[in-house]
Amino acid sequence: MEPKLVLALFLLISATATSEYVRPPTRKTLNLSWRSKSSSHPQQVHISLAGDNHMRVSWVTNDKSAASMVEYGTSPGRYSNIALGESTWYSYLFYSSGMIHHTVIGPLEDNTVYYYRCGGGGPEYKLKTPPAQFPVTFSVAGDLGQTGWTKSTLDHIDQCKYDVHLLPGDLSYADYMQHLWDTFGELVEPLASAKPWMVTQGNHERELIPFFKDSFESYNSRWKMPFEESGSSSNLYYSFEVAGAHIIMLGSYTDYDEYSDQYNWLKADLAKVDRNKTPWLLVLFHVPWYNSNEAHQNEGDWMMAAMEPLLYAAGVDIVLAGHVHAYERTGRVNNGKLDPCGAVHITIGDGGNREGLAHKYKNPQPAWSVFREASFGHGELKLANSTHAFWSWHRNDDDEPVRSDQVWITSLVNSECAAEKKLGLRKILMEP
Numbered sequence: 001m002e003p004k005l006v007l008a009l010f011l012l013i014s015a016t017a018t019s020e021y022v023r024p025p026t027r028k029t030l031n032l033s034w035r036s037k038s039s040s041h042p043q044q045v046h047i048s049l050a051g052d053n054h055m056r057v058s059w060v061t062n063d064k065s066a067a068s069m070v071e072y073g074t075s076p077g078r079y080s081n082i083a084l085g086e087s088t089w090y091s092y093l094f095y096s097s098g099m100i101h102h103t104v105i106g107p108l109e110d111n112t113v114y115y116y117r118c119g120g121g122g123p124e125y126k127l128k129t130p131p132a133q134f135p136v137t138f139s140v141a142g143d144l145g146q147t148g149w150t151k152s153t154l155d156h157i158d159q160c161k162y163d164v165h166l167l168p169g170d171l172s173y174a175d176y177m178q179h180l181w182d183t184f185g186e187l188v189e190p191l192a193s194a195k196p197w198m199v200t201q202g203n204h205e206r207e208l209i210p211f212f213k214d215s216f217e218s219y220n221s222r223w224k225m226p227f228e229e230s231g232s233s234s235n236l237y238y239s240f241e242v243a244g245a246h247i248i249m250l251g252s253y254t255d256y257d258e259y260s261d262q263y264n265w266l267k268a269d270l271a272k273v274d275r276n277k278t279p280w281l282l283v284l285f286h287v288p289w290y291n292s293n294e295a296h297q298n299e300g301d302w303m304m305a306a307m308e309p310l311l312y313a314a315g316v317d318i319v320l321a322g323h324v325h326a327y328e329r330t331g332r333v334n335n336g337k338l339d340p341c342g343a344v345h346i347t348i349g350d351g352g353n354r355e356g357l358a359h360k361y362k363n364p365q366p367a368w369s370v371f372r373e374a375s376f377g378h379g380e381l382k383l384a385n386s387t388h389a390f391w392s393w394h395r396n397d398d399d400e401p402v403r404s405d406q407v408w409i410t411s412l413v414n415s416e417c418a419a420e421k422k423l424g425l426r427k428i429l430m431e432p
Helices: 003-015 148-159 179-192 217-222 261-272 301-314 417-430
Strands: 043-049 055-061 069-073 081-084 086-088 099-105 113-118 125-128 136-140 164-167 197-199 238-242 245-249 280-284 318-321 327-334 343-348 369-373 377-383 388-395 402-410
Touching: 043 179, 043 197, 055 113, 069 099, 081 099, 099 113, 148 179, 148 377, 179 197, 179 217, 197 245, 245 261, 261 301, 261 417, 301 417, 327 388, 327 402, 343 377, 343 388, 369 402
Parallel strands: 136 164, 164 197, 245 280, 280 318, 318 343
Antiparallel strands: 043 055, 055 099, 069 081, 069 113, 086 099, 113 125, 136 377, 238 245, 327 343, 327 369, 377 388, 388 402
16 A cells, blocks of 8 residues: 555544544453462452551452451561451352452551561562552553453553552453452452552442342452442442542442432532542443443433432532443533533443453444544543643553543633532532
């Protein structure tokens, strides 16, 4: 092909809001066989935030009598602190989990490296606490699974300088095959044991057996989030704060209508937000509300109808979702239309799942859709200060990280919307 023709085609493709990048085919599921270890050896270690200056360390042992103990300190091999936690296990048909341990450590210093070990033995791990002030960076990827593309995505996340990982649902893709929860825990341990992973549930976490097993028993047992610390009665929705951000994790697969526990908890949580302390307000859930892909159309409409007025009145800045196996970013939007006082919605369900990508988009492209592409990758959100954040989406691109979409986002906290929203939020919160 002539060089001029190649250049012309490149410019034409670059000018479109919908990228025409052609992704190589889906990679095979990784063969992650479970590795036999001593009965008390810690496995599937991951950490999560657990209230102010505290971290929850979670791991699994084959020995059901192993201690839920974490030793930790700021120097390698020297543990000046010991914390004791809790443990649980579950059975699922012919499967029996190991003992699942959850131990909260702290108080911890901000932006500090700690060394720790679990259960009084085994290898030493290293974690880093998030900063207390700006800047703070989040990596974001949903719908991970356990494929070659998952491994590529995790490798790219490992290369970026992030403080907390956000995962808007669909973790292991176990889908009733419980050993896949174990292999997923092993797959993500190198990252999830070093930086906090904050997750919410997706449809692939639902493993309901009517009259026999709860929908989220496996997920709730293994990935305990700070729901109690944030006043929630369910692990399926909670909130936490990092530096200058208040982050709300909602459940797309638990009741969300105005009479539900989740809705009432959300109202109470929003009422506690202090935008002077946390000028950034972020929300994550699994099923996107704004989606121009042909996959999963209208699935989030009922939740959107119930909860979008709350989020709009509260002045939410950014909403992150998964479910659709592609990437899409909107402008500020509310009630189906562009609105300078609405939230930026980002769908990032492109972590590497085994089901492949959702290639087909609806045309014409909606006015609120700024960029969309069906490729695997991850996002990075850097909150630079109280008013400006930089979002970038990184396509895996055959194992080479490529920044394919980027935008500066300004917080609503100091905008003309703030005073108007304060009145609207007060009115909504006062409603019975």
